[in-house]
Every structure is written in C-alpha cells, then in structure tokens.
Amino acid sequence: MEEQPETVREPASALDPRAELSEFLRTRRARLKPEDVGLPDFGRHRRVPGLRREELAQLAGVSVAYYTRLEQGNGRNVSAEVLDSIARALRLNDAEHAHLVHLAKPKQHKKKPAGRTQQVRGALRQLLDTMDTVPAYVTGRRSDILAWNRMATAVFGDWAELPAQERNWARLVFLRPDYRDLFVQWEQKASDVVSFLRMDAGCSPDDPRLASLVGELSVKSEEFRRLWAMHDVKEKGYGVKNLRHPLVGDLTLSYESFRLADDAEQVLVTYHAEPGSPSAEALRLLGSWAADAPRPASSARP
Template identity: 60%
Template sequence: MDQRTELSEFLRSRRARLQPQEVGLIYYGGRRRVPGLRREELAQLAGVSVAYYTRLEQGHAENVSSTVLEAIAAALRLSPAEREHLSRLVRPVHRRSRAAVRPQRVRPELQQLLDVMHSVPACVLGRRMDVLSWNPLYCALFGDYAALPAEQRNLAWQIFRDPAARELFVDWQGKATDVVAILRLEAGRDPEDPRLCALVGELSVQSEDFRRLWATHNVADKGYGTKNLHHPVVGPLALRYETFALPADPDQTLLTYHAEPASNSAESLRLLASWWASREQHEDSTAR
C-alpha cells in the first residue's frame, strides 16, 4: 500500500467530515465547492500555514514534528485510533520480515484456556483479523472453522464472502463497518504485510460493500459492545463481546462473547453448546 496515497486520502476524508460551525468557524451560508472544511480553514485551526498543510495532505510528510502532528490531529478531532493511524502513516514502521509474515502460533496454555471456557464462545485473533484458534462453542455460534481452508479463517473474509454472515448478524452493516475500520488500522500498522494486501485486494474485487467501506478510510480498534444475532439453530441472541490484549503475544487478542446471566440468550447458548456436542459425537461415531 502506498503510504503517500494513504496519508493523502485519510487526511482528506477526515477534513471532509467536519463542518465550519462544528469547529467554531463563522459560516455565512452559501454553496461550498468542497465537502467539509477547506484546507485553509483546517490550517487556521491547526496553526500552520496553508502551504505546509497542503504539502502534508498531498502525502509529503518529511520532517513533520510531533507538535504539528498533534495540532492537526486535534483540529481534525481524531479519535485515539485515528491518531495512531495518522502517526503511523506519517512515520511508517517498516517491519516486514520473516517474523512478520510467517504463520502465527497460539501458545498451548492459551488453547487450554479456550477449551475450558465451556459456556463462553471465544477465539484468538491474530494479524489481519485471522482466527488463529477457537473453542467448540465459538464454532457452534459462528461456523466450523476447523472445516475451513486456512485462508478463509478470517473475520473479514467471513463477513464479506460468507453469505451465512449476513443472516447471522442482525445489524450486518454495522458489523461490516467495524470490521473494515479495524482492518484499515491493521493496514496502517503493517502496510507491507503481503497477506494483508492480498486480502484487501481479494475483498475489493469480490465485494462492492467492502470497496465502499474501505474508501471511507475509517479506522477503529477492537473493543467491546453488544451484538444481536439470529442463529439458524437457536434463534435470537443478544451477546456482549470483549477483546483482551495479550501482552506476551502482542499481535494476538482474545475475543469472547457472553450472555446476561439467567437471560433467554444464556439459555440459548446452553442449548447451542448441547447441540454442538451432540453433532460432534454423531460425526465421531460415523467416522469410525
């Protein structure tokens, strides 16, 4: 991914979403030729010259000081994830190496933790949103990852290429928006990752929805919240999700889902676990 182009398009997209009245500038009405703030208005807010900001927005980030970068981030009202993304676009970390592209491994102790989380769907995510490991209830909820080819064990691939995902997530559009924003942040962290570039390329070719969302340049980090699902076996589910950073494995995160205790969703998860266990037992007996 070309860093100058990425920087240019990101700054333009952030500037376009701001209106003069939102940032305290006087607006006398009338038609504006560009969406959002003009370059000179953004430069005024950041306390830099128009020429300086114009060069930066054109992708020329040489010798930009931290003070100036912070002023521009504040003027654009960037979120913490967006500030990180901007910083990495201005000062890219070239970390491509055999260590960056070789397959990731999940520690056995971490797999043991997943296996004993019987009532909690959980998985370990790696770079580029690859699903590295999972427990049985995660498969019961989201599909049998063990049966998928390695290149399809990826949340972004699942959301945009698996038709079942559109039926599973009640707010598919919101989920798709979140996934693309996280993937865009990943791209800023490691723009030279060939597998990430290949994934973005494939999804851009195969999915109009992905192309549209990728063009927004929105970025976000993994977090927490609630997802409403409609599972083909147990029906509606309202589940809370949490993501946990793994300091010993900095490119991996633990993703978990859980239901409100004593809720209908908790009972549905229990039934789902029982159904999946019966399914696996049947497959084992058939294979013998």
C-alpha cells in the same frame, strides 16, 4: 481448537503509505463543518465538503503550504507535536490519532516481519478449551481467525472445515451469505471489520497478504469497496452483537476483546449472555450439544 498456518498466496503489491495518509486526512477534513470547529460558514460559496485546507491549517497552527504537503502524503519530516495539533483540529479519536501517526511516521514503530507465521501459545489454547460455556476465539493480523473453542464453533460455525486462508473475518462477512444472515446488524459488523483492517494497514502497509486481501475483496464486494474508501479506523473493544442462529434463534451477546500483552497483534474475543436471559438459555443448549459432539480430526492441535 485450531491454529491457522500461514499459506503463501500470490504476490501482491503493498499498500501505498503516501496515498493512505493523503486519503485519510482528506476524508477526516471532509467530515467536519465550519460550525463544528467554531468557524464562520459562508454557505453556498463553499465549493468543497467540510473544511478547507487553509481553515484546517489555521486550526492546527501550521502554514497552509505545510499542511498541503502533509495531505499530499509527505509526512517524512513532520513532528509528533504537529501531528498532535492536526489530530486535535480534526477531532480525531484515539484510534484515528494512532492511525495518523502510523501513516505519517511508519519508521518510528518497530514492525514484525509481515510474512512471519502467526502462532497461538499452547497455554492460551488450553485456556480456550476450559471456557466451555463461553464462545471465544483469537484473531491475529488481517482479522485472521487463529484459534477457537467448541462454543465458538457452536455459535459461528465450524471453521475447521474451511481452508486455512478462508478463516478470516473479512472473507466470512463479505463473501459468505450465511454470515450475512447470522449478524442481525450486518452493516455494523461489516463496518467494524473494515475499520479493523484499516488499522492493520496503517501498522503494516508493506504486508503483501493484506494488500492481496484488500484487492480481492474490492473486486468481489461493492460493499467492501464503499466502506474501504471511507478510511474509517477502529480498535477492537467491547459491545453487544445480535445474532440470528439457525438452531436456537435470536441471541443477544455481549463481547469483550483483550489484546495480548506479549503479542499486541493477537486479540482474545469472548461472548456471553446476560444471566437468566433467553440468550443465556440458548447458549446453554448450544453448549450441551457442543459437549456431546466429537472433536473433528481437522481441529486437533498440531
């Protein structure tokens, strides 16, 4: 199991909170149709996709001028009550509502220094080691992979062989062909990763490493650019992943995400198979092989 040290990368400009707020509101408004919110639709006379600004302002109970200023990125004096009204009018889910608040009123949220080292507690590393039948890892800011156990190595590959800055889910998913092969529903995994990064961007728009990561992936991956432009956000949760493992074939694994109480930026993610299923037998085989393999020197604890 490895804890990832922070590596200083080339300086990058921070993400622009005003532009992020503007684009987020615009894309949320564009996805709504008048009939979705009980308004008449005049069909061919509409020149813009989704709701007009005046329609959204009417639904939120604010003036058109006020909403226009907000959609132009000026959320400096907006109240929590107005944001709640706009979130209801836009039919935002909980993650989107939280993202809107982060973008509009960033100073209300106490942020930790963006450049600080991400550390995984020793007791949590020990817990990972004891989970000898469950693939598990810890992620931090920017979807960095901070620590993992042998079963995670058996399923996802040996992250200890990668440079520290490459242990990042966005880099793996968009820049590594083997991960495109590993995830059967690769498009869904890619969308999830970008949505998680968007949440991070809302909380830490001044993080130069996040801005650098987004810039690099935007240059190297057309798919990343497309998904990033959608401004979708999502919190880590639970679900099912279908994998195509090079050694044991198809795996259907349920995953659970647990945000740490003492550090909300870190998430423990675990995977398990339904008892008695072919995937459970495949995991058992991978576990037996992982148990026999020596721990690489590069993954020893610091």
